[in-house]
Amino acid sequence: MQKRWLPCLMLLFCSWAVLNAQEQRWRVGYDFFFDNQEYARSTFAPAQTMKGMWLSPTGGIAWKSGRSSNALYAGAYLLSIPGSKETIDKLQALLYYQYDSPKVLFCAGAFPRCEVLPNYSDLFFRDSVTYFRPLMQGIFFQVGRDRNFVNVWMDWTGHATADTRESFFVGASGRASTGLLFADFQSYMFHYAGTLPMNPAYGVSEQLQGLFSFGVERDRESGFKGMASVGLFAGLERDRKADESYWPFGFTARANAEWHGIGTENTLYVGAARSRLFSRYGTDLYWGSRFLQGSPYLQSKWYIRLMESANVAVKLNGNLHVSQGEAMFQQVLTVSVSVDNFSKPGRGRPTCPWMELFR
Numbered sequence: 001m002q003k004r005w006l007p008c009l010m011l012l013f014c015s016w017a018v019l020n021a022q023e024q025r026w027r028v029g030y031d032f033f034f035d036n037q038e039y040a041r042s043t044f045a046p047a048q049t050m051k052g053m054w055l056s057p058t059g060g061i062a063w064k065s066g067r068s069s070n071a072l073y074a075g076a077y078l079l080s081i082p083g084s085k086e087t088i089d090k091l092q093a094l095l096y097y098q099y100d101s102p103k104v105l106f107c108a109g110a111f112p113r114c115e116v117l118p119n120y121s122d123l124f125f126r127d128s129v130t131y132f133r134p135l136m137q138g139i140f141f142q143v144g145r146d147r148n149f150v151n152v153w154m155d156w157t158g159h160a161t162a163d164t165r166e167s168f169f170v171g172a173s174g175r176a177s178t179g180l181l182f183a184d185f186q187s188y189m190f191h192y193a194g195t196l197p198m199n200p201a202y203g204v205s206e207q208l209q210g211l212f213s214f215g216v217e218r219d220r221e222s223g224f225k226g227m228a229s230v231g232l233f234a235g236l237e238r239d240r241k242a243d244e245s246y247w248p249f250g251f252t253a254r255a256n257a258e259w260h261g262i263g264t265e266n267t268l269y270v271g272a273a274r275s276r277l278f279s280r281y282g283t284d285l286y287w288g289s290r291f292l293q294g295s296p297y298l299q300s301k302w303y304i305r306l307m308e309s310a311n312v313a314v315k316l317n318g319n320l321h322v323s324q325g326e327a328m329f330q331q332v333l334t335v336s337v338s339v340d341n342f343s344k345p346g347r348g349r350p351t352c353p354w355m356e357l358f359r
Helices: 003-021 126-130 277-285 355-358
Strands: 021-040 047-067 068-080 090-100 104-112 135-145 148-158 167-178 181-192 206-217 223-237 244-246 247-261 260-272 297-307 310-323 326-342
Touching: 021 068, 021 126, 135 167, 206 247, 206 326
Parallel strands: none
Antiparallel strands: 021 047, 021 326, 047 068, 068 090, 090 104, 104 135, 135 148, 148 167, 167 181, 181 206, 206 223, 223 244, 223 247, 247 260, 260 297, 297 310, 310 326
């Protein structure tokens, strides 16, 4: 009996020693979203109201090597939908390794998408993806930071089984800036394959999207920031089984401005209709804005940052969508709270940035 317990005691002692030799980290996140989409006039996107609350407790250990750090994180994402009969509507495991240095960031496992792909336009990922699939499950590698960087990533979204088709993303994005000028790109390939064992009823489909743009950007400490750009939006949509391919091509124009927490973000797309295989595969194949099935399409977001600090962000949006010759509206409220013991202190941002207007 003692011989059985001895290895266990030694393992516990070694685990305790390792934990005490490293930096112990914890983080608790809370995200609330309410999104009312009044799209009844559209044949592309449904009218609906999406709402929910995510709680994400996380623990980890980290160890430093010079100016770089290594960390292992484990936790859970728990979704509760107001009005649902379920206590927990969705549970996802967070588990990943992270290497972080001044010039390199690497993640492997299941980690938050918003922390690694904040530069992607919602032309690539529609609102419901952000709300209900907050985690990437794969790898992410980036060289550079802030205004100059390039990254590559992979995200497995479907594991092949007898009734689930294999699917995954492979993507790359980057940005180069000098003074007021910048150039950036966002891209991905989504691969939608068959089941295991193979079902002859299913073929392989892909959709590739790439947005390449250049423009000017100004970010001033006085409270104003603005951006304007034009871009080229190219793609490939293919159904191998049907031997059917489409090459949508178009142009984008963006104009953003914000002053003391009150701002607007505007995107115009003009070109070929996209998501040509949507009637066949729907949202199983397409993850971007459903309004891209037509052209032209204008998205105009107007918002106010009601609260913003190092730990809390509350944002209220009133958005306009012009598609198929119709104007449609969307109202969004999001609340994000994050508390941890390892992030660097914030730069003293005001709790209510819009209050600066009344001083």
